Amino acid sequence: MGRLFGTDGVRGIANKDLTNELAMKIGAAAATVLLREAKSAKPTVLIGKDTRASGDMLEAALTAGLCSVGCNVLSVGVVPTPAVAYLVGKYECEAGIMISASHNPCEYNGIKIFQKTGYKLDDAIEDEIEAIVLDDAEPIGYKTGGDVGNRLFSKTAISDYINHVVATTDVRFDGMEIALDCANGSASVCAKEIFTALGAKCIMLSDTPDGTNINLNCGSTHPEELMRFVKSAKLNLGLAFDGDADRMLAVDENGELVDGDKVIAICAKRMKEEGKLNSDTAVVTVMSNLGFFKFCDENDIKCARTAVGDRYVLECMLKEGYNIGGEQSGHVIFLDYATTGDGELSGVQLIKTVVKTGKKLSELASVMSVYPQVLINVKVSPEGKAKYNNDEYIIAATQKAEMELMGDGRVLVRVSGTEPLVRVMLEGRDIEHITKLGNDIAEVVRERLS
Numbered sequence: 001m002g003r004l005f006g007t008d009g010v011r012g013i014a015n016k017d018l019t020n021e022l023a024m025k026i027g028a029a030a031a032t033v034l035l036r037e038a039k040s041a042k043p044t045v046l047i048g049k050d051t052r053a054s055g056d057m058l059e060a061a062l063t064a065g066l067c068s069v070g071c072n073v074l075s076v077g078v079v080p081t082p083a084v085a086y087l088v089g090k091y092e093c094e095a096g097i098m099i100s101a102s103h104n105p106c107e108y109n110g111i112k113i114f115q116k117t118g119y120k121l122d123d124a125i126e127d128e129i130e131a132i133v134l135d136d137a138e139p140i141g142y143k144t145g146g147d148v149g150n151r152l153f154s155k156t157a158i159s160d161y162i163n164h165v166v167a168t169t170d171v172r173f174d175g176m177e178i179a180l181d182c183a184n185g186s187a188s189v190c191a192k193e194i195f196t197a198l199g200a201k202c203i204m205l206s207d208t209p210d211g212t213n214i215n216l217n218c219g220s221t222h223p224e225e226l227m228r229f230v231k232s233a234k235l236n237l238g239l240a241f242d243g244d245a246d247r248m249l250a251v252d253e254n255g256e257l258v259d260g261d262k263v264i265a266i267c268a269k270r271m272k273e274e275g276k277l278n279s280d281t282a283v284v285t286v287m288s289n290l291g292f293f294k295f296c297d298e299n300d301i302k303c304a305r306t307a308v309g310d311r312y313v314l315e316c317m318l319k320e321g322y323n324i325g326g327e328q329s330g331h332v333i334f335l336d337y338a339t340t341g342d343g344e345l346s347g348v349q350l351i352k353t354v355v356k357t358g359k360k361l362s363e364l365a366s367v368m369s370v371y372p373q374v375l376i377n378v379k380v381s382p383e384g385k386a387k388y389n390n391d392e393y394i395i396a397a398t399q400k401a402e403m404e405l406m407g408d409g410r411v412l413v414r415v416s417g418t419e420p421l422v423r424v425m426l427e428g429r430d431i432e433h434i435t436k437l438g439n440d441i442a443e444v445v446r447e448r449l450s
Contacts, residue, residue, distance in 0.1 A: 003134060005126040007309040007417025011101050011110035014054035018109055020061040022133070027065025027097075028140045029132035030113055033125060034095045035071065042149055044072040046088050048079040048157070049099035050186045050244045053211030054109045058099050062111070067149035068142050076157035080186040080245035082342035083161040085118040090160060092116075100186070100244035103221045103329075104418070106212045118339035119318075120311055162190050165345050166197050168337045169352045174199035176351060177235045179251075181226045182207040183219025185243035187344060194344050200351070205229065215242065220249045220330050220343075223257060231255030237354070237361045240330075241343040247330035248343035250350055252361040260330040261292040263350055265368045267334075268324050269299055270353045276323075276336075277301070283316050283325025285309070286412060290427050295368040309417060310341050371409070372431040374438040376424040377416075384449025388415050388422060397444040401426065401437040409434060413441060422449060 004010055010026060012018040035043045045066050049055035055078075063073045074093060076084070081098045088096035094116050101108035113121050113129075121129075131137035143149075178200050182188040188207040195202050205226060206218035215221055220242045230238040230251045238251035250258035258266075264282055271277040281302040284292060288305075296303040304322065306312040310333065313325040317335050326332035331341035338345055354361055380388070388394065394413065401411045409428025416423055424442045426434040 004130040005121075007311060008102065009110050009112035009120075011104070011108060011418050013107050014052070014058060014109040018058070018111070020057060023058045023061035023111065024065035024068075025133050026111055026129065027062040028069050028142075029129045030095065030097070031066050031069045031071045032132060032138070032140055033128045034113075034115065038094050040094075042070055042072045043094040044074050044091075044152070046074045046076060046084060046091060046093040046096040047099065048076045048081075048084040048087075048096070051078055051184060051188065051209035051211060051214050052101070052106050052109055052243075055099050058109055058111070062097060062099070063151055067151065069140060069149075070143040070147050071149040072152055073149060074152045074154055076154045078186055078189050079157055079161060080190065080342070080344065081112060082246055082338055082340050082345065083157065083186075083190075084112075085114050085340045086161060086164055086338065087157055088114050088116055089118045090164075091154070098244065102244050102418075103215055103219070103242040103247065106214050106216070114340075119314070120340065158190055162193050162197065165194050165342070165348055168334070168345055169198065169348050171352055171355045172199040173351055173355060176200040176237075176355070177203070178351070179203045179205055179226060179230050179233070179235055179238035180207070181205040181219055181223065181238065181240040182245075183215050183221075183241050183243050184209040184213040185215065185219065185241065185245060187241040187245040191239075191241065191245070191344055194348065195351075198348070203229075203233065203235070219243065220247050223249055223251060227251050227255040227257060237351070239343075239347040239350075242330070245343045246341045248332070248346045249330040250347070250361065252365055254362050256362065256365070258361060258365045260326050260328045260332055261288050261370075262365045262368050263330065263332055263346060264324060264326050265292060265295050266353055266364045267332075267349050268301055269367060270356065271324060272299070272301060278321055278323045281320070281322045283313050283322050285313060285327050287425060288328050289373060290371040290410065291369045299367070308414060314340070371427045372429065372434065373425065373427045374431070374434050376438050376442040378422045378424060378442050378445045378449075380420055380422050380445065380449040382420060385415055385420060385422070388449060391448050393444055393448055394441070397441045401441055404437060405434075411437070411441070413445070
């Protein structure tokens with residue numbers, strides 16, 4: 001994690017941490033690094049955004065930065081993050097940028113950059129961009145006259161993305177009645193069209209964005225209303241997306257949550273049975289529930305574990321040739337179809353499994369038991385966040401909890417890559433016991449790092 005880029009791009013409160021000046025310089029610096037070997041005199045960079053009020057402002061700043069160094073900008077408007085990753089390749093752009101803070105509240109925004117391959121930037125490229133933005137490591141070649149870039153607009157971006165996601169299933173969803181919670185974000189522009197095109201009857205929730213209500217008591221971070229609605233309306237299932245639709249959590253017909261671990265388990269099992277699970281392996285992070293690892297053991301599926309962050313999951317998948325992986329949060333990568341996590345594509349693959357097996361989602365989800373888990377987010381200062389790794393008191397408190405669990409559970413304490421938080425996570429058989437242990441560690445973190 002660098003000085004500017006976190007685990008998922010640059011992120012902060014728009015117009016405070018993430019200013020227009022910073023966005024403009026990031027645009028110019030990113031172009032300087034990414035387009036060194038571009039063959040076109042005016043290479044094109046694609047820009048998309050979610051529904052936040054600050055999206056237009058930051059798009060204008062990024063566009064100014066890119067055009068100032070001679071890049072054309074292709075604006076695709078409000079789209080999911082995975083649409084940017086897909087369309088970069090389809091439209092043969094040199095890079096893609098998504099303006100979004102994902103699951104964060106509306107006052108936050110962020111900048112995610114994709115290479116022309118559709119993959120997010122690796123650490124080395126991010127370091128180069130950071131050095132130009134923060135240290136003026138090399139001069140930016142600003143253009144004048146007719147050499148400055150132009151802004152272009154796409155009218156086909158959404159329909160092209162919808163067609164791509166629909167094409168990832170070989171079965172139709174006729175007879176399925178589902179609810180879609182769009183988090184008042186990017187999914188609002190395409191989720192209904194995707195699942196309706198496949199034959200499902202869709203009931204929409206939180207699909208009326210106003211610039212400020214993104215992720216507000218809705219979507220994958222707040223699925224409670226969807227859980228109540230699916231059960232009361234007697235629907236087959238529900239899908240909840242986050243603000244930029246790269247995550248998805250599901251709800252079964254009984255109103256029970258089906259998280260990312262279970263989505264991966266359900267789809268990996270079907271893929272293995274069809275002979276389509278590469279190396280019979282699924283990739284997850286160390287934050288996945290202990291129940292997932294037990295599921296893998298019981299179903300002869302190998303499990304590769306990575307550090308927290310979808311970028312590390314993807315790195316492992318690409319290196320080893322695996323084709324499914326993701327996070328408990330609902331960020332799932334189906335590498336046969338996409339270069340990044342895609343909430344709507346994940347929903348299609350999940351319902352595809354429901355239809356192919358003829359089973360209810362609750363029955364499919366029962367393949368994995370979930371260990372009780374406690375997650376405590378402790379707000380810390382920037383200075384405290386930087387000191388976390390070397391604090392002997394936090395290390396001692398963590399080791400004490402691990403000793404008490406005696407191998408019948410686990411403790412994971414980590415710094416958030418996107419927020420000023422330290423996350424304290426414990427799993428075990430006794431919820432009261434792990435809650436007490438978690439609170440003990442959180443109190444030490446609070447005292448030492450706030």
